[in-house]
Amino acid sequence: MIDMNRRGLAIAAGSAITMAAMGLPVMAATPERKLGYAIVGLGGYGLGVIIPQFKNCQHSKLVALVSGDPLKAKKVAAEYGVPERSIYNYQNFDAIKDNPDIDIVYVCLPVSMHAEYTIRAAAAGKHVMCEKPMAVSSAECEAMIAACKKAGKKLMIGYRCHFEPHNLEAIRLARSGAIGKLRYFRSEHGFTTGNPNAWRLKKAMSGGGSLMDIGIYALNAARYMTGEEPVAVYAKETTDRNDPRFREVEDMIEFQLEFPSGVIGSCMSMYSANQNHILLMGDKGRIDMEPGTRYDGNKLWVGQDRSTQVTPPPGPGLTQWAAQLDHLSQCVINNREPIVAGEEGLRDIRLIEAIYRSAREQKRIALV
């Protein structure tokens, strides 16, 4: 195993190159002020994952909560030191405009609510972090981008893998020619979904099935690993419509992406098997990640097989989420565009729409 952390100067050089490659500003001197986030939606991700991350941030702090459950909100507020006057619900949400502590609203709601709360947050004069997938349609994504632009506010999508050390190192290796000329990309992303009544399995709330929720990691990785935009897609869906989980949304969808250089992307998305894998093949070797996009425990190999495991240099933050939260705060402070702005979310949703169309019409869809 190569421990890149022990390579002295290579760490600083490597991580600076990686961050520069990703368009991330190399950390400036710490400003005095931390930007205040309001978390909208105290569910599995907002409460379970994001809120505990503010302790790892340099430029961001938790200042407000938006929830439909006042008792839960009060309890969370007490635990994290949020004043009771900064607890909102979905009805009085727009009153956040009068709360100067709130700089950024983080939308952690079911997908069908992303557009509404992003647009309302921008109208209230706040910057927005919105979870992936950006919205249920490209038309909604466009409306979100327009609303933030009109209000003069930043819009970023919660693509945490762009701040995750293994992914950043894999991108750096791919760009450095470590595996020669790229030939193909493969990724399988899936998990076994359970409760048929969950919002993820209701098309009106989720916009679609496994592709919207988990397959989007394969799609986004195909783009950031190759550094190219697909020119055509071809997809095939396999869903057992008698399974009560899949009455409204797809289970398995396999999609091929054609890139301008001739690189082929081949991806599988599913809601009925647990898999998390990214493989980039070049004419001189491969970059392999399994798991590749998990919260932790990601693994990276480079070479001819899995004999050389790479420990990546430290990423831009203490954790991928701290780096993600601080990136938007720094973009606001320095008036820069986030590396994963609304347009990045829109690109994925346009591709997802083309993938669904290809599966429906059973034909290759050219994108240019």
Ligand code: NAD
């Ligand atoms: P969840 O079901 O656990 O939480 C959703 C929250 O929205 C709950 O607090 C719920 O009460 C609230 N809500 C408000 N109105 C609702 C309604 N009408 N129906 C259902 N819930 C309603 O979901 P989650 O897993 O926290 O997902 C939230 C968002 O975060 C989604 O966009 C999801 O894709 C995203 N997410 C991202 C990651 C990641 O790694 N980036 C991981 C998980 C989830």
